[in-house]
Amino acid sequence: SNHPKRIDLMNEIRDDWKEHLTAYTSYLAIVSSGSHDDVFDLIAKEETLSPFKIEHPNHNRALFMPMSANNKMLWTEQGISWMEETVARLAPVNENTTIKLVAAFQQVNNLADDLKPRVKQALQKMNDSVDAEQCPSVAGRIKAYLN
Structure with a gap:
C-alpha cells in the first residue's frame, strides 16, 4: 500500500x-x-x-x-545481495529453509544475459560462505546450481 x-x-x-x-x-x-x-x-x-x-x-x-x-524485489541488486547475506546467515541455523530460499536461483543458467552473471556471482559468494561440513545440504545445492 x-x-x-x-x-x-x-x-x-x-x-x-x-x-x-x-x-x-x-x-x-x-x-x-x-x-x-x-x-x-x-x-x-x-x-x-x-x-x-x-x-x-x-x-x-x-x-x-x-x-x-x-520477483519485483528479488531480481534487483539489493535483492540479490540480500539473498547472498541471508543464505550465509541462515544456513547454519536452518538448512531446510535455506535450501528452499536458495532455490529461487536454481534456474540461473536460464536467466536473461544481463542478470545471469550477477546471480552466478551471488551463488559463488554463497558457496564460499557456507561451511560444507556444517551445512552439507545447502553447500551441495549451491554447487549443483553453479554447475
Missing part, C-alpha cells in the same frame, strides 16, 4: 499479532512480500525486534521465504 501511514499501521499490526504464532508469522510474510524500496530495511528491522527469533522455524520461514518469490 502507498498509504501515508503504512509503517504506523504495520507497527500496530505487529504489536497486536506478536503474541499469537500464526498471526505473527502471517505478519512477517506480509513484511517480506512488500514491493516498496524499503522492504529490505523492514525485513532487517523485524529481525531485531521481539519476538522474532531466527532459530524459530516458523519465524525464519515466514520472514525470508516470501522474498524468494517476490
